[in-house]
Amino acid sequence: MPRTTRMLRHMTGAERILEVLLTRRSVSPCRLQPPAPNPDELDGILQAGLRAPDHGGLHPWRVIEFRPQNREALARCFEQEKLRRDPLATPADLKKAREHATRPPLLLGFVVSPRERSKIPAREQWLSAGAALGNMLSAAHQLGYGAIVLSGERCFDETLARQVGVLPGEYLAGFISVGSIKETPPAARELLSQSVWSCWQGSDALPPGQPILPSERMPGS
Numbered sequence: 001m002p003r004t005t006r007m008l009r010h011m012t013g014a015e016r017i018l019e020v021l022l023t024r025r026s027v028s029p030c031r032l033q034p035p036a037p038n039p040d041e042l043d044g045i046l047q048a049g050l051r052a053p054d055h056g057g058l059h060p061w062r063v064i065e066f067r068p069q070n071r072e073a074l075a076r077c078f079e080q081e082k083l084r085r086d087p088l089a090t091p092a093d094l095k096k097a098r099e100h101a102t103r104p105p106l107l108l109g110f111v112v113s114p115r116e117r118s119k120i121p122a123r124e125q126w127l128s129a130g131a132a133l134g135n136m137l138s139a140a141h142q143l144g145y146g147a148i149v150l151s152g153e154r155c156f157d158e159t160l161a162r163q164v165g166v167l168p169g170e171y172l173a174g175f176i177s178v179g180s181i182k183e184t185p186p187a188a189r190e191l192l193s194q195s196v197w198s199c200w201q202g203s204d205a206l207p208p209g210q211p212i213l214p215s216e217r218m219p220g221s
């Protein structure tokens with residue numbers, strides 16, 4: 001039984017709140033179907049983004065919603081971008097590019113907008129934006145929807161960025177797809193807390209890579 005499932009079985013009361021975070025996983029657009037979140041739910045997702053830790057309260061990010069009536073135009077932009085990158089793209093390649101625009105029930109462009117003249121370092125602004133993105137994906141999951149963020153080469157294309165309204169100095173970090181789950185994705189890979197954990201041993205600490213002694217193991221392992 002996966003460790004996360006084991007942990008959830010033993011969770012009670014307040015610990016259950018973690019369940020949303022522990023069970024979130026990305027759901028690819030081909031596994032999504034309508035209905036999309038309604039406007040109130042979308043507002044909740046954005047509010048969750050705005051609750052992310054944010055040094056200076058800059059919210060250095062924004063989203064661009066691509067509504068159904070504009071998806072065909074977006075699909076043409078994706079198709080053109082694919083042809084700029086690969087003039088020999090096949091009809092199948094172009095169809096795939098178009099589907100990235102037409103398939104998701106809800107499609108949001110996630111734009112990082114670092115404030116250049118702020119005293120908050122750029123790296124902290126990027127972290128805030130990433131935290132907001134994570135909150136939004138978790139909020140969508142909590143509402144019962146599937147969601148994923150995908151960038152791909154198209155997000156690095158200046159022409160496409162301008163076409164969708166990304167301003168100079170901003171970055172199109174990815175496209176967030178959200179919808180009802182048509183097909184459950186494959187089981188998530190089990191991740192161990194120890195892969196991201198260490199415990200400082202004082203300034204005479206051993207160099208990185210030194211094995212952690214049993215007495216220094218993280219709690220819960």
Ligand SMILES: Cc1cc2nc3c(=O)[nH]c(=O)nc-3n(C[C@H](O)[C@H](O)[C@H](O)COP(=O)(O)O)c2cc1C
Binds near residue numbers: 026174188
């Ligand atoms: C900004 C950003 C862009 C991403 N772009 C892609 C992408 O283009 N293609 C892809 O396969 N995964 C991409 N990912 C990763 C997926 O969104 C997803 O996190 C990954 O498949 C792991 O799945 P999980 O979220 O269920 O752990 C991106 C993630 C982020 C944060």
